Amino acid sequence: MAHVCEYLIIHCIDFRFIQALQEFMESEGLTGACCDIVSMAGAGKNIVSPGEEKERDVFLAQVDISKKLHHISKIYLVQHMDCGAYGGHAAFTSLEEEVSFQKDQLTQAKKILENRYADISVIQILAHITDDGVVSFEKVKI
Numbered sequence: 001m002a003h004v005c006e007y008l009i010i011h012c013i014d015f016r017f018i019q020a021l022q023e024f025m026e027s028e029g030l031t032g033a034c035c036d037i038v039s040m041a042g043a044g045k046n047i048v049s050p051g052e053e054k055e056r057d058v059f060l061a062q063v064d065i066s067k068k069l070h071h072i073s074k075i076y077l078v079q080h081m082d083c084g085a086y087g088g089h090a091a092f093t094s095l096e097e098e099v100s101f102q103k104d105q106l107t108q109a110k111k112i113l114e115n116r117y118a119d120i121s122v123i124q125i126l127a128h129i130t131d132d133g134v135v136s137f138e139k140v141k142i
């Protein structure tokens with residue numbers, strides 16, 4: 001029997017939104033039984049603006065394996081606010097600037113992935129985290 005799943009979820013390692021992300025994914029109809037998961041600090045940063053080239057290689061190798069072994073056709077790419085890989089809130093002059101930047105990261109990552117994998121579509125998600133730890137998810141459209 002082939003091991004096939006439709007979705008790959010790629011998100012940052014940050015513990016602050018993982019539980020909420022699982023609940024969001026279940027609300028999208030995705031459970032642990034039907035998706036691969038890759039967790040890397042900074043998520044899309046690893047292909048858009050990696051600190052070192054090897055980070056891009058590791059990221060893409062995981063996607064390659066998920067596609068080859070499980071034949072995924074959709075990727076949920078999750079970026080989040082106050083991400084330490086980008087320097088957190090402190091790296092931006094306002095929340096609006098940070099939101100705009102993260103949406104641009106999502107767009108660039110989507111283009112890179114959809115150019116590399118012609119038969120995969122990328123769904124862009126931005127996770128917002130309040131100072132009280134409340135998490136909400138925004139589907140970003142190009």
Ligand SMILES: [Zn+2]
Nearest residue numbers: 012014083084
């Ligand atoms: Zn992060």
